[in-house]
Amino acid sequence: PEESKSIKVEESKSPEVEELQSKTGEGTEHRGADDLNILKAEVSNNLKTEGPTSSHDKHSTSQIENVDLHKLVKGNPFYQEAAKVLGGKLMVEDAEHRTMILNYCEHFRSAYDTKDIDFIRQVFSEKALIIVGKVVKTAEETSDYMPRENVEYNVRSKQEYLRNLSQIFMRNGTIRVRFTSFRIMRHPTMEGIYGVTLRQKYDSDTYSDDGYLFLLWDFRNPSMPKIHVRTWQPAQSVHNPDDVFSLSDFNLN
Numbered sequence: 001p002e003e004s005k006s007i008k009v010e011e012s013k014s015p016e017v018e019e020l021q022s023k024t025g026e027g028t029e030h031r032g033a034d035d036l037n038i039l040k041a042e043v044s045n046n047l048k049t050e051g052p053t054s055s056h057d058k059h060s061t062s063q064i065e066n067v068d069l070h071k072l073v074k075g076n077p078f079y080q081e082a083a084k085v086l087g088g089k090l091m092v093e094d095a096e097h098r099t100m101i102l103n104y105c106e107h108f109r110s111a112y113d114t115k116d117i118d119f120i121r122q123v124f125s126e127k128a129l130i131i132v133g134k135v136v137k138t139a140e141e142t143s144d145y146m147p148r149e150n151v152e153y154n155v156r157s158k159q160e161y162l163r164n165l166s167q168i169f170m171r172n173g174t175i176r177v178r179f180t181s182f183r184i185m186r187h188p189t190m191e192g193i194y195g196v197t198l199r200q201k202y203d204s205d206t207y208s209d210d211g212y213l214f215l216l217w218d219f220r221n222p223s224m225p226k227i228h229v230r231t232w233q234p235a236q237s238v239h240n241p242d243d244v245f246s247l248s249d250f251n252l253n
Contacts, residue, residue, distance in 0.1 A: 064100075064103050064104060064107050065103065065106070065107065066103055067082075067099075067102050067103050067106050069082040069085060069086055069099070069102070070086070077179040077180055077181055077182040077198065077199075078102050078105075078106070078179075078182055080182070080183075081098060081101075081102060081182055081183070081184050082102060084098065085098050085099055085102075094186060096222075097186075097192065097194060097219045097222075098184055098186075098194075100219060100222065100225065101184055101194055101196060101217060101219075104123070104217070104225055105179075105182070105196060105198070105215070107119065108120070108123065108215075108227075109177050109178075109179060110177075112175050112177040112202075113175055113176055113177060115169040115175065117162065117165065117166055117169060120162065120165065121158075121162055122224075123225070123226065123227055124158045124161075124162075124226070124227050124230070125158075125218070125226040125227065125228050126158060127158070127228075128157075128158045128161075128226075128227060128228055128229065128230065129155070129228065129229045129230070130155070130156040130157070130158065130161045130229075130230045130231075131153045131154070131155055131156075131229075131230070131231040131232070131245075132153065132154050132156065132231075132232050133151050133152070133153045133154075133211075133231070133232060133233040133234055133237060134151070134152055134153075134154070134234065135150070135151055135234050135236055135237050151233065151234075151237040153231075168204070171205075171206065172204040172205045172206060173205055174204065174205055175202075175203070175204045175205075176202070176203045176204070177200060177201070177202050177203075178200070178201045179198045179199065179200055179201075180198075180199045180200075180201060181198055181199040182196070182197075182198045183196070183197045183198070184196055185197070185246065185247045187247060191220065192218060192219040192220035192222075193216070193217070193218055193219075193220070193247075194216075194217045194219065194247075195214065195215070195216055195217070195246055195247030196214070196215045196216075196217060197212065197213070197214050197244055197245070197246055198212070198213050198215075199211070199212055199213070199235070200212070200213045200232075209234065210234075210235040211232050211233050211234045211235050211238075212232070212233045212235065212238055212244045212245075213230070213231070213232055214229065214230070214231040214232075214244065214245040214246060215227050215229065215230055216228045216229035216230075216247065216250065229250065231245040233245065
C-alpha cells in the first residue's frame with residue numbers, strides 16, 4: 001500500500017544496516033524529502049535531464065559476461081524471463097534489452113561477491129535514488145495483541161552508498177549475494193526504461209539478510225546502461241506483491 005512506503009530520513013537499523021551504515025557515525029544524507037512523491041518526481045526529472053555519459057566513464061558491454069539463456073534450468077531465477085526472450089514473441093529490440101538486463105543483473109550480483117566497486121560505481125547514475133527499508137515495531141497492538149510492524153525508508157546518495165559499501169568490502173573476507181526470484185517490467189511509453197524486481201539473499205562474514213530489491217534500469221544508451229533507482233525492503237515487511245516497489249511506483253511520463 002502507498003502509505004506503507006513513507007520516507008523517513010534517519011539512521012537505520014534495517015537489514016543492510018551494518019552493511020550500509022557508516023562506521024564514522026554519519027547517518028543517511030538529509031535531503032529534506034519526507035514524501036515519497038517528491039522522490040518519485042526527482043527520478044522522473046533525472047531521467048529527462050541527465051545527459052549521455054561521457055566516454056571516459058564508459059564501461060563496454062564486452063566486459064559483461066553473457067548468460068547462456070539456453071542452459072538455464074527451471075530452478076534458476078532467470079529462467080522465466082529467459083523463456084520469454086527465447087519464445088520469439090517479443091519485439092527484437094525488447095528481447096535485446098531483456099537479454100542485456102539478464103547479463104547486467106548477473107554481473108551486478110557477482111560484483112558484490114567479487115567486491116567490484118568500480119562496476120557498481122559506473123552502473124549507478126550520478127543522481128541515483130537509493131532507498132533502504134527497515135521494520136519498526138510500534139507500541140500499537142494488532143488484533144492478535146502483537147506489536148504492529150511499520151516500515152520506514154532511508155534515502156542515500158550514490159556517494160554515501162558507495163563510501164559505506166567500500167568499508168563493508170574491506171571488513172568482510174567473503175560476501176555472497178543470491179537471487180531467488182526475478183521479474184522484468186518494460187515501461188509502457190518510455191523506450192529503454194525497465195524495472196526489475198527480485199528477491200535477494202545476502203550473506204557476509206558479519207551479517208546476513210533477506211529482502212526484495214527493485215532496480216530501475218535505463219538502456220537508452222545500450223553501450224552504457226544505468227541504474228536510476230535501487231530500493232531494498234526486508235522480506236518480513238512484504239505481505240503481498242503490492243508491497244514491493246515496482247515500476248508503477250514512479251511517475252516517469
